[in-house]
Amino acid sequence: MLNNVLMPEYPQIVSLPASPEGVVAQLETYRGQFLREAESVEKAAQAGNAAELQAFRDGWLGRKQGLLAQLNEHWLKPAPGEAKKLIGQQLNRLRGEAEAAMERIEAVLEAARLQAQLASETLDVTLPARAPRGASHPLTQVTERILGIFHGLGYSLAEGPEMESAWYNFDALNIPESHPARDDQDTLYLGPDLPGHLLRTHTSPGQIRVMEQQAPPLRVAVPGRVYRRDAPDATHSPMFHQVEGLAVDEDLSFADLKGTLEHFARAMFGAATRTRFRASYFPFTEPSAEMDASCFACAGSGCRTCKNTGWIEVLGCGMVHPEVFRAVAKKNPVYETGKWRGFAFGMGVERMAMILYGLDDIQRFYSGDLRFLEQFAAHADGA
Numbered sequence: 001m002l003n004n005v006l007m008p009e010y011p012q013i014v015s016l017p018a019s020p021e022g023v024v025a026q027l028e029t030y031r032g033q034f035l036r037e038a039e040s041v042e043k044a045a046q047a048g049n050a051a052e053l054q055a056f057r058d059g060w061l062g063r064k065q066g067l068l069a070q071l072n073e074h075w076l077k078p079a080p081g082e083a084k085k086l087i088g089q090q091l092n093r094l095r096g097e098a099e100a101a102m103e104r105i106e107a108v109l110e111a112a113r114l115q116a117q118l119a120s121e122t123l124d125v126t127l128p129a130r131a132p133r134g135a136s137h138p139l140t141q142v143t144e145r146i147l148g149i150f151h152g153l154g155y156s157l158a159e160g161p162e163m164e165s166a167w168y169n170f171d172a173l174n175i176p177e178s179h180p181a182r183d184d185q186d187t188l189y190l191g192p193d194l195p196g197h198l199l200r201t202h203t204s205p206g207q208i209r210v211m212e213q214q215a216p217p218l219r220v221a222v223p224g225r226v227y228r229r230d231a232p233d234a235t236h237s238p239m240f241h242q243v244e245g246l247a248v249d250e251d252l253s254f255a256d257l258k259g260t261l262e263h264f265a266r267a268m269f270g271a272a273t274r275t276r277f278r279a280s281y282f283p284f285t286e287p288s289a290e291m292d293a294s295c296f297a298c299a300g301s302g303c304r305t306c307k308n309t310g311w312i313e314v315l316g317c318g319m320v321h322p323e324v325f326r327a328v329a330k331k332n333p334v335y336e337t338g339k340w341r342g343f344a345f346g347m348g349v350e351r352m353a354m355i356l357y358g359l360d361d362i363q364r365f366y367s368g369d370l371r372f373l374e375q376f377a378a379h380a381d382g383a
Ligand code: DAH
Pocket: 201, 202, 203, 204, 244, 245, 282, 285, 315, 316, 317, 318, 344, 345, 346, 347
């Protein structure tokens, strides 16, 4: 029969022996068969083979067709009083042994499974670690540190193009045609092929581009390269980096600006840092200020880092000028309502890095000199 062909090992029930000795002898025979099979199934389990266990369990302990269930049905149930007791005891013993064997085999199987998993997931801890090669540039490190502080305050990140139109770089920022920042002296124009285009002189056009795209409330930081027509020396470079910040909401005030930037100064230079705001002028903010931080190197008593002033100039800032909102409103009418207030700030990354690391020559950042750059490897990645 098909069943037999598939499972030749299945124990088959024989009819109930007539004498108690016959019962005991037959159960002993079953027990022997069981123990032999258990041994072979256990061997298979040690090799990780679980397939035989199921057939073995079904054959002996299956709820209806298993041999023990059948003995129960065909031997125990119909047996008369005295014989019932004997058969019952014998069957219980056999069942106890069968269940214990099953548990043991399952444990063996589980151990084999674990062993196989361990073998396949082996990690060779003797392999030499791959030391990271190189490190991010000090300017990248400082930029990321600045951005990280504002990220912690809920600022998102935006970037704008380095090639800008005069409109974004100047007009929209309320920098009139006559302003000295527009002189050829300061600005690198892109020549007759691209009239009205230039290399951005600051990251402030990022303010305009962000507001054109996003309605308030917004808080955003804009890092990037900027260009000015300056001859390179110890403190000037025709290309340098800035981080711009902008917050716009319904009722932002100068107090919000101060709170934000004081937090920034403490996060950047240490918890004991004090700040002061000096009145200043930028065409795109009103009022405008420059923020100084007490010198982290001497705590304000005067040293080389602060050129004996006790203070370090950190950034320019102010409340967004209504003319700036008006310029933005040409493309994004949300800004027309007059209900928005904003503050903005901008800082130089090179300046910040030079102060933090006590450097006296901006040109070192661009020299590619490994003897210089390698000194910053230890600072990288939060180290
Ligand atoms: N864009 C200015 C510069 O390059 C820096 C600046 C000052 C940015 C004040 C601001 C600000 O957003 O409010 O000198």
